[in-house]
Amino acid sequence: MNVIITGATSQIAIETARILAQPGTRFLLAGRNPERLNILCADLKARGADAAHSLVVDFISESFDGKLGGVIENDWSGRVDALIAVQGVLGDQGEFESTPHKAYELYRVNVGSVVEAALEVVPYMEKRGEGAVIGVSSVAGDRGRASNYVYGSSKAALNSFFQGLRQRSYGKGVRVTVIKPGFVDTPMTAHLPKNSLYSSPDVVARDIVRAMRSRRRFTRYSPWFWWGIMKIIRSIPERIFVRMKL
Amino acid sequence: MDSQEFQSWGLVAKAKQTAVAPYWTDEIPEAIGNKSQPLLAYGLGRSYGDVCLNDKGRLLVTRHLDRILSFDAQNGVIHCEAGVSLKEILDVIVPRGWFLPVSPGTKYVTVGGAIANDIHGKNHHVRGTFGCHVNDLELARSDGTTVRCARDSNADLFRATIGGMGLTGLITQARFGLIPVSSPWIDSETVPFYSLEEFCRLSKESEATFEYTVAWLDCLASGPRRGRGIFIRGNHAKGKITGEPKSKRVHTVRFYGPRFLLSPPVMAAFNRAFFWKNVLSAGRKRVPFDPFFYPLDAIHGWNKLYGRRGFFQYQFCVPFERLDVCERMLELISESRKGSFLVVAKVFGDKISPGLMSFPRPGITFALDFANTGDSVLRLMQVLDELVLRAGGRVYPAKDGRMAPATFQSYFPAWREFSRFVDPGFSSSFWRRVMGD
Numbered sequence: 001m002n003v004i005i006t007g008a009t010s011q012i013a014i015e016t017a018r019i020l021a022q023p024g025t026r027f028l029l030a031g032r033n034p035e036r037l038n039i040l041c042a043d044l045k046a047r048g049a050d051a052a053h054s055l056v057v058d059f060i061s062e063s064f065d066g067k068l069g070g071v072i073e074n075d076w077s078g079r080v081d082a083l084i085a086v087q088g089v090l091g092d093q094g095e096f097e098s099t100p101h102k103a104y105e106l107y108r109v110n111v112g113s114v115v116e117a118a119l120e121v122v123p124y125m126e127k128r129g130e131g132a133v134i135g136v137s138s139v140a141g142d143r144g145r146a147s148n149y150v151y152g153s154s155k156a157a158l159n160s161f162f163q164g165l166r167q168r169s170y171g172k173g174v175r176v177t178v179i180k181p182g183f184v185d186t187p188m189t190a191h192l193p194k195n196s197l198y199s200s201p202d203v204v205a206r207d208i209v210r211a212m213r214s215r216r217r218f219t220r221y222s223p224w225f226w227w228g229i230m231k232i233i234r235s236i237p238e239r240i241f242v243r244m245k246l
Numbered sequence: 247m248d249s250q251e252f253q254s255w256g257l258v259a260k261a262k263q264t265a266v267a268p269y270w271t272d273e274i275p276e277a278i279g280n281k282s283q284p285l286l287a288y289g290l291g292r293s294y295g296d297v298c299l300n301d302k303g304r305l306l307v308t309r310h311l312d313r314i315l316s317f318d319a320q321n322g323v324i325h326c327e328a329g330v331s332l333k334e335i336l337d338v339i340v341p342r343g344w345f346l347p348v349s350p351g352t353k354y355v356t357v358g359g360a361i362a363n364d365i366h367g368k369n370h371h372v373r374g375t376f377g378c379h380v381n382d383l384e385l386a387r388s389d390g391t392t393v394r395c396a397r398d399s400n401a402d403l404f405r406a407t408i409g410g411m412g413l414t415g416l417i418t419q420a421r422f423g424l425i426p427v428s429s430p431w432i433d434s435e436t437v438p439f440y441s442l443e444e445f446c447r448l449s450k451e452s453e454a455t456f457e458y459t460v461a462w463l464d465c466l467a468s469g470p471r472r473g474r475g476i477f478i479r480g481n482h483a484k485g486k487i488t489g490e491p492k493s494k495r496v497h498t499v500r501f502y503g504p505r506f507l508l509s510p511p512v513m514a515a516f517n518r519a520f521f522w523k524n525v526l527s528a529g530r531k532r533v534p535f536d537p538f539f540y541p542l543d544a545i546h547g548w549n550k551l552y553g554r555r556g557f558f559q560y561q562f563c564v565p566f567e568r569l570d571v572c573e574r575m576l577e578l579i580s581e582s583r584k585g586s587f588l589v590v591a592k593v594f595g596d597k598i599s600p601g602l603m604s605f606p607r608p609g610i611t612f613a614l615d616f617a618n619t620g621d622s623v624l625r626l627m628q629v630l631d632e633l634v635l636r637a638g639g640r641v642y643p644a645k646d647g648r649m650a651p652a653t654f655q656s657y658f659p660a661w662r663e664f665s666r667f668v669d670p671g672f673s674s675s676f677w678r679r680v681m682g683d
Contacts (some may be wrong), residue, residue, distance in 0.1 A: 011269070011310075036270055039313050046314035046324075047338055187269050 002076045004068060006030040006117050007087025008040060008054075011186040012136060015205035016084060017044055027052040028071050030117075031087075032059065059087055059113035060105050068120045082212055083121045084134045085114040088154075090188045096150045103150050110154035115161055122169060129173035132212045135162045136204075137178050139221065142230045145246040155180075159219075166218060177211040178219045179204065182226040199223050252305055255549050256294040257556030258618050259647050261301035261675050269310040271327065271418050274386050277306055278416075281388050284673035287412045289356030290331060293363065294559040295647025296675035297411050303673060306416050308358055314338060315419065322424035323381065328358030328417040340535070344424040345482065347379040349539045351590075358417040363644035364409030364601040368458035368480075368539070371595030375606060376422070377408035378599055383420040388671025392418065397600065406667035409601030411643060413668045413677055427482045430491055432458070432538040434480035438525045442473040442572055446610070449593040452479045458538075463589040464521050465614065466514040468580045473573070475591065476524040483532060491534030496544055503551040508617040510583040517587065552617050557586075558647055560627055561613035563594055563606060564639035571637040572610055575630060579614070582626050586615035602664045605642045613645070624648060643676065654680040 003020055005013050008029030017027060021044045029052060031037050037054035044052040053075075055067055072080045091106045118133055125131025140148055141155025159178055166176035183189065183198045199222070207222040221227040236244075252265060265288065268277040278285060286300035288307045299305075311329035318324070319342045324335060332346060333353040339345065349367040350360070359365075364377040373379070382396035385407060393415075395404035407414045439445050445461055452459045456479040463475035506512060542548050549557070564571050579585050590613045594606045616623045631653050634641055640657035641649055655661055661680075668677070 035272065039270075039315065042315050043313040046317040046326075 001025045001081045002028075002072075002079050003082045003084065004028045004030065004071075004080060004117075004121060005084045005086060006113065007059075007085065007136075009033055009036045010086045010088075010188075011201040012181070012184065012204045012208070013084065013086040014040065015202040016086070016208045018047060019205055019209050021045075021047040021049040023048055023050060025049045026076065028055060028068070029053070030055040030057050030064075030068070032056065057113075059109040061108075064113070064116050064120055066120065068117060069124065072121070072124050078124060079128060080121055080124050080131060082132045082134065083117060083125075084136070084208060084212075085117055086136045087113055088136065088138075088188070090148070090151055093146075093148050093150060106150055107154055107157075110151070111157045111161075114158060118161070118165060122165065122174060125174045126169060126172045131174045133162070133165065133169075133174065133176045134208050134211050135176070135178050136208070137162075137180050139180050139182050139226050139230050141180070143233055143241075147246060175215060177217070179208055179211060179222055180219060180226065180230075181207075181222045182229070252288060252291065252299065252307075254294055254296060254298050254647070255292050256558055256618075256647055257549055257552065257554070258558060259296035259299055259675065261296065261299035263300045263303050263305050265305040265307050267307035267310055271311060271386075274306070274416065274418065275390055278386070278388055278390070278671070279304070281671045285388060285416070285669075285671055286674045287328075287358055287362070287416045289329065289359035290354050292352055292355050292359065294557075294645040295643075296679065297363070297644050297646070298359075299675040300673065301675045308356060308416075311418065317342075319344070322426060323421060324424060325419065325421040326357055327419050328361075328383075329356050331356055332360065339424055340427070340430050343426060343428065345427040345535070347373050347423060347425050348376040351540065352543050353536075353540050354543065357420050357422075358412075361408055361417055361420060362410060362412045364599055364604045365644070366594070366606050368460040368478075368592065370597070370606055371453050371459065371593060372457055372597075373425070374595070374597030375409075375599040375601070375604060377601045377604060378597060379423045380408065381421040381423065383407065384418045385415040386418050387415040388669050403667055405600050405602050406664055407601075408599060409604040410664065410667070411603070411676065412674065413672050415669045415672060428485060429483050430535050431483035431532050432480045432535050433483045433530065434458075434478060434533050434538055435530045436524055436528045437477040437479070438474070438521075438528055439477055440471075440474045442569055442576075445473070445475060445477065445591060446566075446569060446593070448477045448479075452477075453593070453595070455481075457481045459592065461591045462520070462524075463576070463591050463612070464517040465576055465579050465589040466510070466517045466583075466585040467521075472576050472580060474521060475589075476521065476528075480533075480538060482535075491536065496546055499545060499547040499550045501550065502554045505553060507551060508553065510585075513585060513587060517585075552615070555618040555620075557618055558616045558623065558627065559613060559645040560616060560630065561605075561611060561642040561645045562630070562634045562639050563609050563611035563642075564634060564637040565607070565609040566593075568637040568639070569610065571633050571639070572612060575612070575633060578626070578629065578633075582622075584616055584619065584623050584626055586617075589614045602660050602667075603643070603658055605640060605644070607640065609639065613642075643680075646676070649680065651680050651682040 009031045041052035138155040140152035204222045266277045284303040288305040308329035311327040315325045350365040360376045366375045458480045461477045596608045
């Protein structure tokens, strides 16, 4: 199995890769920090993966420019079984409001680089008639909230993009799934106080791997109970929601 | 991270400390910070006393530094970050035909912790301690430098770090050797014995042919029954064996045990039942390695059974000639009615560890749990300390939570040389206590 993970040094990506690190699996890990990527590649190989290579791309300032396709064609003979897009920055809502141009960076990482990766990789999957695309979105994308609407809207953009991609690739053997984690205990949330709703990255990782192997659902909330919470949040009429402090 | 109550396994020692948990080794300089507080590494917190605690200090929590950097499956050498747990190592190496050279009683310890406490296991008479198998390690010091230590490079610091209880700095990575095995099964044999002399005889005769030997003693048996126990010995099963061990159900203790559980009649009854059950099932059996090495790991949070007051673990070793001291101790314990559920006994071999402050010395070792019933149990342990001291033995710091400075310094005269290597930016509740601060 050939797996591409973008945003590979994130904790969710690391836990996902570890579950998948079996004999027969080859990884391409894309991220910004070459030393960390190398450490990861070594770890996955030690745990059983056949191969793990890194691709250094700073999503804020660089593009893939066909590099993913290059690896798929030259090293993998055209076969890519999964693309897991995990990259994302949370940003600071207050900072965006005081320095608006910082929002461009968040959009580049959270949306731009994910869109580019998916558009580059999916044709190879369609050609073989097989593949899975997993996009890590967030419950924050289900409804814009004052506390993090720049981040939330970037995830809403992903939801819509993957929806369209799913429709386009339907019938060609490519499955597109969106994972929507709730609060996860990772470096991204290290500065936030934790409550009982927080889950750990390996829980999200297991949901990602389930999504890869299942044909059934298009969207997975992680953990499952966020489906109920967001259903309620989405159903609140706007004129009431607008008054809430969320 | 805000001031958190990190605890040790005994649940007695209390410490309020700040903690930071770097995700990558490149974040360590920032984690060490401005050194306004003393630092100490914290792995999985399986030390019993206060060796892993740093009251009013800062803990460097290593659980995210958990990557394996390389695994040479031909020669059995593994190189990893110090936050990897022995469980994760086993998950990787056992399917490829390798095993840990030394295994403690739980697999939930980090490699860093295994080195810092220079842990030993049921095969000490063959393989020595964990430190005997470390090829090299990397140490991050509070001055911002990272030092590679090995037998032939910074050898003094290497010897100080093994068994150094985290006081020489933060171990960031280590390389150590493994032992080859052909299956995940152990051929084990259980033999009841009825006196300490029998225990010693069984140990001696098993040494040459068994990789693993250990005994469980009934410390609450009185009079003629004193010194009875169950001797367990085993070897890795040889030859290609088919069949994977089924993973056993794990139980989790969610509540603190009630006090009656620790009352003398209940404990005595448990010990009696355990002893006779094993007498009835004595003999040879092929078992998976997990329950052979790590029986208590099947009960998550077993330390809570000792209740909110927690418990002390007391492990000592005395030379072979002082079997009388062990007899006297069993007498004192059974008289005091402060015994424990499990007394583990073993004979240490003569493989000496490179660690300056390493605990095992050739002789007999007992490890006991004492429920924390306050002053009376502290006094009992002081009496035991005296006996051990007069016998020329020592008590294991990794499990200690109360020994006095003079006692510690008498047990480990090498402490003076060791203290030259203690990083000025690092300290622990244990070290401050035994240095009399």
